[in-house]
Amino acid sequence: MSRTESVARTNGTKASKAAKPNKVGAAAEWADDRLGLATLAKKNLRKVFPDHWSFMLGEIALWSFIVLLLTGVFLTLWFRPSMVEVVYDGSYSQLRGIKMSEAYASSLHLSFDVRGGLLMRQMHHWAAMVFIAAMMVHLLRVFFTGAFRKPRELNWVIGSLLLLLGTLEGFTGYSLPDDLLSGTGIRAADGFMKSMPVVGTYMSFFLFGGEFPGDSIIPRLYTIHVLLIPGILLALIGAHMLLLVYHKHTQWPGPGRTEQNVVGYPMLPVYMAKAGGFFFVVFGVLGLMGALLTINPVWRFGPYNPAEVTAGSQPDWYMGWPDGALRIMPNWETHLWNNWTLSWNVFLPIIVLPGLMFTIVMMLPFLEQWITGDKREHHLLERPRNAPSRTGLMVALMTFYAILWMAGGNDILAIKLKLSINQITYFNRAAVFIGPVIAFFITRRWCISLQRADNDKLLHGLESGVIMRDAQGGYTEKHIPLPVDKAYTLTARARDEVYVPDSEADENGVNAPGARLNKLRSRFSRLWYGDNIQKPTKAELEEGHHHAELEEAHDAPLEGHAADGHQFDGRHDIEDEHLSRQHD
């Protein structure tokens, strides 16, 4: 039904008259006359969003951030960021009469004596865990599909910053309740800071306002947690979304989808309905988790006491990987002169490694761009198999991460899998180096094989599983030609161009400027692209089609004499076909 038709039909026979002005409508009109929002909105509300489940991963992060803001504001109404010592006299009898900081007492108060307080605490914490996890899977989606390429590099950088800040925000939040785990975490952070040569001690004294623990760390972390980082997060999320709208969404290649357009649903109403619905789904799932699953049962840990520690002291999962690095790091220290200790065992895994990894992640788009020399704009996504080295690189990074994760949970793994914690450590020490390399090569090979399979489909069609026997007694398998739109989608990708430096030297034998770097670059580019399978050329495709025709011709005489079952070879209408011998 065309647009005009539908208008005509719904108009009916009577002349239309303006609807009775209702109050809301009138108010909206009043506002619009002054703000001119409607025109602005119309343009933006007609923005188009393509539909694919993986495009909603970022939304999980966005909606859980909203849940964090809502529940976090609730928590601030009762939480007291103070380290003043008080005697607990609330409902939880196991701690009644104990001296503790006001922060911890108010967390207990929130948990037991504020209606809905425990639910809010648990929702807040689950939302934090899901928020960062969602950012990470979103990052993976963006990387694996090549959505980070020009012109979206900057949004990748913003995204990485969001991940970093989210992690810091989570850590500061985890430290607020001032229970045994919080305190153990802050104590560890103090040690990490002090492992930095020269500046470490000064930084620690600066942060804690003197010797650890002092009495200002909780109020300071509180300001950072509820004001500073959320503010920056909000600003960055805003910039992230603006850039998204400005660049428009990427899309998968397919018939009708090009580098110049975006095919999908308009922002209003379809996309809004879906996204809005999704917000309630996220809210609902986090609500259920908060209601049913215990998280951070602060009352069981007891107040922080530097003399105590508990088995299972771990950070939240997003800090688990540096913790793992710390756990498998050999105990290296250097003693300079007499009273100078360089604690490599802490400094390397906790300060250097995360900084390095974060820089690498942030620089990935630029790294790839430099290697491939690809400066074109890309709005169509690439399937992970069509960028085998890129895919392999990320899988290698994921493997690295996963192994450090395992190392971070080594004690839990040991008791749950009945393993020796020592063996887990030895294994991880080796695996953290070997694992990523193996993962890289397996993934790359796997992608290349998938590319081959795609080319086979393009050139020979789909395997039908029907085996034909001809008069000579030879056997062939019938192939079904690939539907045109599928074939289009498979071929809608550019050929990889290995970077070749223009010329190494001019006619006088003088090296071109930067020649050495270019040579390195072309070597990387060859490694990056070298083994990829390119899509078939036009000639190859024609050859393939020709082959299919021959196959058809070859099969033609068998037509009608076909053995029972050949009617199901995919080339015939099978509406009324039966096997001639019915099985009963």
Added chain:
Amino acid sequence: MRLITSLIRRTVGRLSAGRRSRLAAPLVLLLGLLITGGMYAALSPASATKAADEDQVAKGRALFLVGCASCHGKNAEGITTVKGGQYGPPLVGVGAAAVDFQVGTGRMPLAQPGDQALRKAPVYDQDEIEALSAFVASLGPGPAIPEKSEYDYSKVSNEEMVRGGEFFRTNCTACHNFAGAGGALPRGRFAPSLNGVSAKHMYEAMLTGPQQMPVFSDQVLTPEDKLQIISYLKKNEATPAYGGFTLGSLGPVSEGLFAWLVGIGVLVGFAVWIAANPARSTRKKPTA
């Protein structure tokens, strides 16, 4: 106590009246010894006073020879392997409490040598356990099986229970975890979960320090401290999980697992579902 000292003083006073007596000094000494000995007999742990029932010891020895001697030796002197390791350590002086704990929790008789003797269904019934304990106790003095009054936590006040929590967090959580859910130790060993362990066995565990666990003697944790710890643990067992499913009370690792599997898993499932359902229009297809 005051009574006794005044008694001594009075006796000594009377004796010193006949100061010349050459018997005075030895008499005082003898009396002193008698009193100390009597006091020791009256106030020392039950094991020393409870006249070991000869029958029970004999029964225990018989059971021991069948079930335990292969590892611990016929006289519980221990058996050393060729390499200098031990099939079973000597049990002289480990006391009845150790036997009651080890056999009562099913750890002994050890099923197979391994990193750690594991808890399992007890092989012996209560009579036999008592007989075995009596036999081992007869070999040398050691901690006795605690009296019921020592581990009966029903009369512990809330304040004392809270104190028990402090002791627990200071002495035990490093190995057994904040919720007593257990934790890993080096080389495949572990501190087991404390949930569901009987009060008597808790007391004996502290008293005898099985395997990797340190001994918490009465000098380190007084009997009252021990009782308070037990009452804290029992109170936790009786407390509902306020936050919902506890996820094993293992700390952030299991929480992270749930955030990924349940949180991200379910939400990505919903995303796939939403994207797979194209926008539907409620308008009917035109019939024309």
